[in-house]
Amino acid sequence: MTNMDVIIAGFGTVGQGIAEVIHQKQDLFQKNFSQKVKVVGVFDTSSYDYSKEGLDPNQLVQRKLTTGRVGTKNREGDINDFIWSSSYDVLIETTPTNIQDAEPAFGYMMSALMTGRSVVTSNKGPLALRFKELTRTAEKYHAQLRYEASVGGAMPVINLSKEILKGERIYSVRGILNGTSNFILHRMREEGLPFDQALREAQEIGIAEADPSYDIDGVDSACKLAILANSIFDMEVTVKDIARTGIRGMTEEAVALAAEQKKVIRLIASISDSKLEVAPRMVPVGHPLSIGGTLNIVQLLTDLAGDITIAGRGAGKKETASAILSDLVALMQEQKTKGFRY
Amino acid sequence: MTNMDVIIAGFGTVGQGIAEVIHQKQDLFQKNFSQKVKVVGVFDTSSYDYSKEGLDPNQLVQRKLTTGRVGTKNREGDINDFIWSSSYDVLIETTPTNIQDAEPAFGYMMSALMTGRSVVTSNKGPLALRFKELTRTAEKYHAQLRYEASVGGAMPVINLSKEILKGERIYSVRGILNGTSNFILHRMREEGLPFDQALREAQEIGIAEADPSYDIDGVDSACKLAILANSIFDMEVTVKDIARTGIRGMTEEAVALAAEQKKVIRLIASISDSKLEVAPRMVPVGHPLSIGGTLNIVQLLTDLAGDITIAGRGAGKKETASAILSDLVALMQEQKTKGFRY
Numbered sequence: 001m002t003n004m005d006v007i008i009a010g011f012g013t014v015g016q017g018i019a020e021v022i023h024q025k026q027d028l029f030q031k032n033f034s035q036k037v038k039v040v041g042v043f044d045t046s047s048y049d050y051s052k053e054g055l056d057p058n059q060l061v062q063r064k065l066t067t068g069r070v071g072t073k074n075r076e077g078d079i080n081d082f083i084w085s086s087s088y089d090v091l092i093e094t095t096p097t098n099i100q101d102a103e104p105a106f107g108y109m110m111s112a113l114m115t116g117r118s119v120v121t122s123n124k125g126p127l128a129l130r131f132k133e134l135t136r137t138a139e140k141y142h143a144q145l146r147y148e149a150s151v152g153g154a155m156p157v158i159n160l161s162k163e164i165l166k167g168e169r170i171y172s173v174r175g176i177l178n179g180t181s182n183f184i185l186h187r188m189r190e191e192g193l194p195f196d197q198a199l200r201e202a203q204e205i206g207i208a209e210a211d212p213s214y215d216i217d218g219v220d221s222a223c224k225l226a227i228l229a230n231s232i233f234d235m236e237v238t239v240k241d242i243a244r245t246g247i248r249g250m251t252e253e254a255v256a257l258a259a260e261q262k263k264v265i266r267l268i269a270s271i272s273d274s275k276l277e278v279a280p281r282m283v284p285v286g287h288p289l290s291i292g293g294t295l296n297i298v299q300l301l302t303d304l305a306g307d308i309t310i311a312g313r314g315a316g317k318k319e320t321a322s323a324i325l326s327d328l329v330a331l332m333q334e335q336k337t338k339g340f341r342y
Numbered sequence: 343m344t345n346m347d348v349i350i351a352g353f354g355t356v357g358q359g360i361a362e363v364i365h366q367k368q369d370l371f372q373k374n375f376s377q378k379v380k381v382v383g384v385f386d387t388s389s390y391d392y393s394k395e396g397l398d399p400n401q402l403v404q405r406k407l408t409t410g411r412v413g414t415k416n417r418e419g420d421i422n423d424f425i426w427s428s429s430y431d432v433l434i435e436t437t438p439t440n441i442q443d444a445e446p447a448f449g450y451m452m453s454a455l456m457t458g459r460s461v462v463t464s465n466k467g468p469l470a471l472r473f474k475e476l477t478r479t480a481e482k483y484h485a486q487l488r489y490e491a492s493v494g495g496a497m498p499v500i501n502l503s504k505e506i507l508k509g510e511r512i513y514s515v516r517g518i519l520n521g522t523s524n525f526i527l528h529r530m531r532e533e534g535l536p537f538d539q540a541l542r543e544a545q546e547i548g549i550a551e552a553d554p555s556y557d558i559d560g561v562d563s564a565c566k567l568a569i570l571a572n573s574i575f576d577m578e579v580t581v582k583d584i585a586r587t588g589i590r591g592m593t594e595e596a597v598a599l600a601a602e603q604k605k606v607i608r609l610i611a612s613i614s615d616s617k618l619e620v621a622p623r624m625v626p627v628g629h630p631l632s633i634g635g636t637l638n639i640v641q642l643l644t645d646l647a648g649d650i651t652i653a654g655r656g657a658g659k660k661e662t663a664s665a666i667l668s669d670l671v672a673l674m675q676e677q678k679t680k681g682f683r684y
Contacts, residue, residue, distance in 0.1 A: 021646060025509060032508065154647035159506045164498045166374065167367060167671040168664065186628060190604075262532075285627070286528060286635065288653055292628030297651075304363060304664035305496035309639075311630055311651040322510065322646035329509040337679045 002034065004332060005088040007041035007050075009108050010095035011060070011070035014122050014149070015042075017321035018092055019057035025325065033332040040088050043079055047071030050086055079104075083111040090331065092324060093121040099223055099239060102126040106134075113137045113145065120327040122149035122320050128223040128239040131230040144331060147231075149323035151224045152177055152296035155312030159326060161232050161300060168302035170232055174270035177224040177278075179294030179314040180208045180215035181247050181267040185280075186292035188255045189264055195250050207294060217246035218267060218278040225269040228298075229276055237276060245279040258282050264290045344376065346674060347394075347430040349383035351450050352437035353402070353412035356464050356491070357384075359663035360434055361399035367667065375674040382430050385421055389413030392428055421446075425453040432673065434666060435463040441565055441581055444468040448476075455479045455487065462669040464491035464662050470565040470581040473572040486673060489573075491665035493566045494519055494638035497654030498668060503574050503642055505672075510644035512574055516612035519566040519620075521636030521656040522550045522557035523589050523609040527622075528634040530597045531606055537592050549636060559588035560609060560620040567611040570640075571618055579618060587621040600624050606632045 006022070008015050022037050029035050038054035044064070049055055049071035064070045083091060091112035095105045102125040109119045109126055114137060121127070126134060127150050138145040148158045152175075161170060176182050180202060187198040199216070202208035214220050222242040229235040247267050258265050261282070266289055268281040283289045288309040291297050296314035299307050313319040348364070350357050364379050371377045380396035386406070391397055391413035406412045425433060433454035437447045444467040451461045451468055456479060463469070468476060469492050480487040490500045494517075503512060518524050522544060529540040541558070544550035556562050564584040571577040589609050600607050603624070608631055610623040625631045630651040633639050638656030641649050655661040 028509065154650065156502070156506045156647075156650065160498070160502065163505065164501045164668055166675070167370065167667040190628070286532070286633060288630075288633055288637070288639075290628065291630055295630070295651075297630075302664070304660045304667065305498075306655045306658075306661060308496065308498065309637075309651075309653040311653075313648045316648075318646045319648060322644070325509040325646065326506055333508070334679065337676065 002335065004035055004037045004090060004328070005040040006037060006090045006092050007083065007086065007088045008039060009043060009083070009091060009093045011042060011044040011064050012094065012096065013317045014094040014320045014324075015070075016061050016064060017317040018094065018324045019060055021318075021321040021325050023057040029332065033336050035332050035335070037328065041082070041086050042070050043075065043082065044070045046075055048073050048075055048079065048082060050082070052087065080107055080111045083108055084115055088117065090118045090120060090328070093119055093123055095123060097123055097125045097223070099125050099128060099219070102129040106130055109134060109145070110137060113141055113143045116141045116143050118144040118146070118331060120146045120324055120331070122324060124150045124223045124227065127230070128226040131227070132236050146327035146330065147227070148327050149320050151227050152298065153312065153314040153316060154319035154322045155296045155298065155310055155314065156323065156326060157228070157298045157310050158231060159330065160308070160310050165300065165302060165305070165308065168304055170300050170302050172270070172272040172301045173228055173232060173298060174268055174272070174289070175296070175298030176266055176289060176291065177221040177269045177296055177298070177314070178215050178218070178267060179296060180212065181218070181221070182292070183207050183294045184216065185247060185250065185255075185265055185267065188250065188252065189259065190292070192252065194252055216248050218244045221267060221269045221278045225271065225276060225278060229271050233271065235274070241276055243277045243279070247280055250280065266290065344677065346377055346379045346432060346670070347382045348379060348432045348434050349425065349428065349430045350381060351385060351425070351433060351435045353384060353386040353406050354436065354438065355659045356436040356662045356666075357412075358403050358406060359659035360436065360666045361402055363660070363663040363667050365399040371674065375678050377674050377677070379670065383424070383428055384412050385417065385424065386412045388417055390415050390417055390421065390424060392424070394429065422449055422453045425450055426457055430459065432460045432462060432670070435461055435465055437465060439465055439467045439565070441467050441470060441561070444471040448472055451476060451487070452479060455483055455485045458483045458485050460486040460488070460673060462488045462666055462673070464666060466492050466565040466569065469572070470568040473569070474578050488669035488672065489569070490669050491662050493569050494640065495654065495656040495658060496661035496664045497638045497640065497652055497656065498665065499570070499640045499652050500573060501668060501672065502650070502652050507642065507644060507647070507650065510646055512642050512644050514612070514614040514643045515570055515574060515640060516610055516614070516631070517638070517640030518608055518631060518633065519563040519611045519638055519640070519656070520557050520560070520609060521638060522554065523560070523563070524634070525549050525636045526558065527589060527592065527607055527609065530592065530594065531601065532634070534594065536594055537589075558590050560586045563609060563611045563620045567613065567618060567620060571613050575613065577616070583618055585619045585621070589622055592622065608632065
């Protein structure tokens with residue numbers, strides 16, 4: 001029996017979700033990979049804990065929910081020392097996305113990678129801003145960096161493109177990478193609502209934030225597109241390199257005009273001939289990208305298969321944990337096949 | 343440099359397609375896996391050839407197209423002796439599907455597996471009729487059996503469900519597994535065509551066969567569904583266990599009634615609570631399964647990710663070759679990681 005010892009960095013919705021999933025899936029880890037995943041460390045903004053024997057994931061969630069703190073110890077000094085010097089195999093990085101300077105997540109990830117530990121992350125900031133530094137560091141220290149959860153929640157586009165489609169040449173990518181915008185556009189079309197009303201509805205049911213600009217101005221889509229560009233096409237771009245038009249103020253007239261032509265308007269993120277763009281586009285009804293609701297969807301154009309389309313839930317606690325789990329499982333699979341250190 | 347030596351069984355469209363792709367992708371094999379794929383053997387109904395040094399794939403295609411025969415030697419006696427006793431690593435089985443008794447493909451595959459060679463196939467017959475015999479034989483002789491091309495052409499549902507979603511529990515599967523039926527239903531709705539006219543149109547542009555029953559009566563969908571049931575849910579079913587209703591004689595009234603409810607009719611194949619069924623169903627417009635055209639699409643309901651949807655071209659020479667290629671690449675990847683014999 002091998003153990004995979006993990007530290008969970010950040011303990012918001014995503015951190016709690018993956019702690020619960022690690023607890024739930026122990027049978028699967030043992031049965032399929034003869035392994036056990038132990039949460040040996042955890043920290044949030046004010047507290048931390050470490051135990052070589054393993055912390056109880058359910059107890060961590062319980063403590064966070066009742067006291068607001070995941071750990072029993074107060075954080076003092078630089079938490080990077082903890083990441084650097086503790087004993088563990090994989091850092092699961094789930095702190096909030098910061099698209100200004102990618103910190104503190106970037107530092108956490110580098111601390112793990114530079115000491116040869118693998119990193120699994122849901123955090124768009126470091127990948128959309130400093131991708132190459134991370135991948136080069138991972139390579140240099142023979143560590144792995146996996147980030148399925150950073151693009152499109154449970155939609156497994158990273159592993160699809162990098163593993164299953166390894167034999168294909170991928171020419172272009174286009175998709176819907178933001179569920180909130182898609183929900184608004186879908187409601188405008190289906191119910192003939194004006195933009196403001198569809199947005200309010202999305203806010204009321206918790207799909208859009210009080211400040212919706214990150215979603216409706218295409219920033220979130222652009223971050224994810226930058227990650228796809230770096231990951232699939234080996235580019236060196238940041239979110240700032242994406243030409244970006246959001247859906248703010250989309251008119252009922254535009255939606256009606258599309259309807260007359262048997263089309264819908266969708267906020268499409270695309271990479272084609274090194275052109276990186278997020279913008280509203282007309283899509284024929286019945287086309288895979290005419291999808292409604294809050295789903296995320298990506299279409300990859302390849303040399304042999306033609307268009308391959310993948311769709312899944314773009315957000316949510318369980319859904320994001322699912323993507324992190326798929327990365328942990330890939331590490332276990334490789335360890336099982338190769339007998340390789342994480 | 344390792345070599346993967348392959349024999350191609352059958353040299354119709356699919357066999358020719360994979361021969362061309364093997365030729366095209368040598369750089370990729372060498373660069374990513376330090377391997378070379380050599381076609382050492384080939385046969386069709388009347389001829390065969392073998393060369394340890396490798397046969398030229400382009401020459402094979404050329405000979406087949408000009409003479410109707412892939413090989414220079416006449417087939418005599420039982421070709422299973424050839425499969426049994428030649429030296430090679432992987433049998434690529436591309437002979438036509440026979441859903442009566444799965445032969446001769448079943449025998450070819452068993453001959454390869456029982457001598458420890460891995461099999462990659464596009465052939466639905468053996469998998470829809472005698473799945474367990476094949477998988478148990480593969481296991482017994484430490485060979486691999488891969489069959490991405492047998493379900494949905496270039497749509498990578500097998501590798502998605504068995505590899506990327508390995509950490510998930512899959513509860514149910516539903517999808518559109520036949521492009522011809524979907525084209526007909528889509529045209530009936532979009533243009534208000536009667537069934538017969540939409541079918542004739544499909545026949546004229548080469549999407550439907552002269553005898554369309556295999557497609558429109560749901561037989562093709564049922565074969566693929568049986569393979570998914572065996573593969574994803576570890577069932578022991580054959581195509582005969584699928585409750586099957588096709589779309590023959592679908593009325594314009596039914597299509598119009600669905601339209602009034604903002605729905606479309608699709609031929610849905612589904613596995614849920616061990617219930618296996620192919621039947622026309624109403625699907626809301628904007629739902630992933632409301633997809634038009636000849637695409638194949640599958641939705642997997644999982645415990646954590648919720649619904650994951652994958653779509654791709656369901657047929658075609660390059661597209662089927664693409665699925666076979668993904669299986670060859672998976673074998674190479676494993677060999678590279680593990681240093682394991684094919």
